[in-house]
Amino acid sequence: MPHGSPASRRALLAAFAAMGLTRSARAQAWPSRPIRMIVAFGAGSGSDIRARVIGDRLAVDLGQPVVIDNRGGANGFLAAEAVARARPDGYTLLFTSNSTHAANPALFRRLPYDPIADFEPVAMVGETPLIIVVNNDLPVHDLAGLVAYAKRQPGGLNYASGNTSSRVGAEMFKIATGIDMTYVSYRSNAQGITDVIAGNPQVMFSDASVGIPQVREGRVRAIGITGKQPVRALPGVPTVEAALGLPDFAIHSWSAVFAPAGTPAEIVAKLNAGIRDILNQPEIRTRMEEEGTEVPPLDPAGVGRFVVAEIAKWRRVVAQAGIEVAP
Structure with a gap:
């Protein structure tokens, strides 16, 4: 053919x-x-x-x-x-x-x-959105208190991060508020929040599905949300934008x-x-x-x-x- x-x-x-x-x-x-x-x-x-x-x-x-x-x-x-x-x-x-x-x-x-x-x-x-949580023994009960504490003790806070959203959210917060916190890397946010519960690191920008159960059980304290709207599961916890007057601060x-x-x-x-x-x-x-x-x-x-x-x-x-x- x-x-x-x-x-x-x-x-x-x-x-x-x-x-x-x-x-x-x-x-x-x-x-x-x-x-x-x-x-x-x-x-x-x-x-x-x-x-x-x-x-x-x-x-x-x-x-x-x-x-x-x-x-x-x-x-x-x-x-x-x-x-x-x-x-x-x-x-x-x-x-x-x-x-x-x-x-x-x-x-x-x-x-x-x-x-x-x-x-x-x-x-x-x-x-x-991410949930900003702190160790229960940290004398911080809101976002303004976190900023004030960090400014009184430069370099005295460590934050846990198990993924890039968590890390970038924390770094954006540092720049927006002029504070210093030290990055501590984890394989997952679940591992990171376990150490936040134990006391070091003291801060975390956590996935909601990881952070909310720990907040409900009283193991960590939620002080802020990185979204544009409050989260129904955490009544009374404000967004970063609303609490600190930081326009357009949002990360999901x-x-x-x-x-x-x-x-x-x-x-x-x-x-x-x-x-x-x-x-x-x-x-x-x-x-x-x-x-x-x-x-x-x-x-x-x-x-x-x-x-x-x-x-x-x-x-x-x-x-x-x-x-x-x-x-």
């Missing part, structure tokens, strides 16, 4: 069509085995808590187990790189935050993964699910619909509203556009916070 002849072209088109049908059949058969959801933070972190809630319900909807695989530390590099290099077949997902997909591009000149090119955006899980963390680049669109769409349905369940919605979490109703393309905008925003935020970019 001569190369380029009508017959050869028909054969080539038939081959491509067969490949498309094969991919479609694979997507339709998905899932036929357990799905692994790699979480970019340690057990007990805000991301871990939400990943497990979504994973449990997603497993029921899909009829296959969703196995949570915590890979905390290294600024989320380990988890993000593992998913970026995974087979794009819908059986490996990344549950992560703005740390890996917005802050890291601003904090590091080189990354072992590309937050845009290496992933298929799947679904947003929510945007949440967000969570989202991603798949490796090249994952079939049918699978991504099915996951997006499933996760959005879970987030609309009354029990889940109520819990997230209490934490001040907003869930943008985005399709996968909308999540992709959101991430692009967030990378640009976090580059501005990191510059404003005066954090040195790592090589």
Whole structure:
């Protein structure tokens, strides 16, 4: 059969069509085995808590187990790189935050993964303000008291941070108020707040899902919120903007699910619909509203556009916070 002849072209088109049908059949058969959801933070972190809630319900909807695989530390590099290099077949997902997909591009000149090119955006899980908590023995009961204490004892306060949102929020606060606190790094905010309870570090800008339970149990004291609105679960705790008169002071963390680049669109769409349905369940919605979490109703393309905008925003935020970019 001569190369380029009508017959050869028909054969080539038939081959491509067969490949498309094969991919479609694979997507339709998905899932036929357990799905692994790699979480970019340690057990007990805000991301871990939400990943497990979504994973449990997603497993029921899909009829296959969703196995949570915590890979905390290294600024989320380990988890993000593992998913970026995974087979794009819908059986490996990344549950992560703005740390890996917005802050890291601003904090590091080189990354072992590309937050845009290496992933298929799947679904947003929510945007949440940080809760500013202090050790119960610290003689500080509000944000003005924290600022005054820090100014009386320059360098006398340490703050815990288990992710980039926590760190950047604290650094922005330092610059806005003119105080000094020393950064102490942790693999997750859950580990960090354990040490805040013990007394050193004394301060933390915590994920709401990690901080609120500790506040309710009386283990730490909440003195502020980094969002634009108060949080229903913490009545009487003011925003930084309202308490200190700092206009436009706001920083939120967000969570989202991603798949490796090249994952079939049918699978991504099915996951997006499933996760959005879970987030609309009354029990889940109520819990997230209490934490001040907003869930943008985005399709996968909308999540992709959101991430692009967030990378640009976090580059501005990191510059404003005066954090040195790592090589």
